[in-house]
Amino acid sequence: MDIVDSQVHLGPGGAAEMVAALDALGIAAALIDEYWVGTPGDPFYRLANGATRTTSPTAELAAWTYPGRFSYLVRVDPRDPELAAVIRLARDAAHVRALRVSPGMTRAEVADFAGGVYDEMFALAADNGLPVFVQIAGQAQLIERIVRKYPDSRIVICHCGMPPGGALAPIIAQMEGLPDSADYWRKVSEEPHAQAFARVLQTAEFPQVALKWAHAPVSFDAAGYPNLAARPYLRAAVDAFGANRVMWASDVSVNQTGESWAELLFAIADNPELSAEERAWVLGGTARRWLNWPA
Template identity: 30%
Template sequence: MKAPHAEIIDAHLHLPSPRNPWEHGEESFADLQTELLLAQLDAAGVDAAVLMSEAHCAPAARCRAAVARHPDRLATVLDYDEIAAGAAESSTAGPSAAEPGAAGLVARVAEQPGVLGLRLTTAWPPDNIERLRSGAYEDMLDAAETHGVPVCFLGPGHLPDLAAVARAHPSLPLVVDHFGLHQPPYMPADDPPWRDFGELLKLAELPNVSVKLSGAPTLSTAPYPYPDLRPPLERVLDAFGVDRCMWATDQHRVFGRLHGFPEVPRYPGYHSYAQGLHYLLDHVELSPSERTALFGGTARRVLGWTDRHRGTGATDGPATG
């Protein structure tokens, strides 16, 4: 009999796209994406995953639908700008008190089965970072703090801005995507790749900030198991502790398999899904409790993925567009 293992959760994935064009309808395409994703998880021995919505390659509605079909294995984090735009488009009466606004959107997200949090992206479009600095997201951040809705932050080069948010909202769970660094293939790595690493380590002083160890092999200049990653990874683990670090891959960006994006050629740091797990699972010394936390426990706790988020209804309601 196979020995039981600690649960493994990939804290950051998108819905994958098939290599060949799909001409059999939207509904079956959504089913295909979910089947590809689950097959990939099964092949690598990963139990569950958190889907990140993105308007162009993994819309919120499609992520919620996948979660509704497989609530025990999938959950989602929704891109805030996407759902806010969707709510605005769904309003037929123009701006009015009936529109949910940021506070209403966050409140509805907090109630939706399978929806764990929101994502704030300052990497694109370019004016998003100025919107953050000007206070355009304050209502959302206030509401997220009130309702205990975690906010994931994609903002390479903008970690000092995240530090300001963390200080202004000390009880708001904030999660740094991809170490806060530029990563291939869609963002060229910095020179050197870990140039802004010090800004990430400074965030360890803020107890409401966690970090996803996602996409790290894209920054390696060595073959698997990427020995040049061990020093920075050990520094992250030492600074934040495993109770604020979560394993993740963002593998469909790594593969260049995001729907609507062009395929990318192989590049230094390109790696398989299994390699994206085992370079860390098999080659970093961890105690059993640390392993349990890093590969699932921290994601469960920080993102609040509990039985409350399981069940049907993840596609109900117009608030998230």
């Protein structure tokens, strides 16, 4: 099976070790979201207006050094005064497959997303043929306005589209840093799973939207291989979106529930509730198609 991991973090260094792990697991390729976990947000530099512009030195070197094994995405800030140029450069780069935004990490960013601050970025992404990964953290209903306004857009909802799970909520609260953040994000994380996931499933009516199946163990209180409690939700996602609009990602670098990379993979590969064809799409085919990434 042609397996693609549609999100790993890498940097600085570590590509050789990751290739060895990919080989051991039978994973053909991985999409890098360069984000230095030890120094969150790096590598980036601050612009004069306060916006950030990321760089991807580890990811680019890995993609050139190990042809076919790595591609990467580019995180963008909608406030970048050179946003159009940044997106054109991403379009023209040999190994860039997509853009990524994370407006779901603070309430202010969610409000900006709903209020149109990100709209120009989606328009430019559509014009340049780049899909956009969106970490919207339980607010998947906000995607509808974007796809109706920009029907040529291609959006991949990150991390099952779910609110942060109980293990992630304190991290989000710390990042937001407001006096009521801990209480607010704890309450968000306690929303019933079925209720929150229903909003995600509603976006399946739009063919421009796909779902990245990542962090399911923490999102659905399904810790521990084979993540049995997440299976009904994956079945519902495949039924709603179709297997060719669901892509697996381990995001093993920041997995809050402790499963190994192999356990995250085989929780899907050995899932008897999916057909062999569905597993092939979820584990690689969808990423290849949506990211225009030839095997």
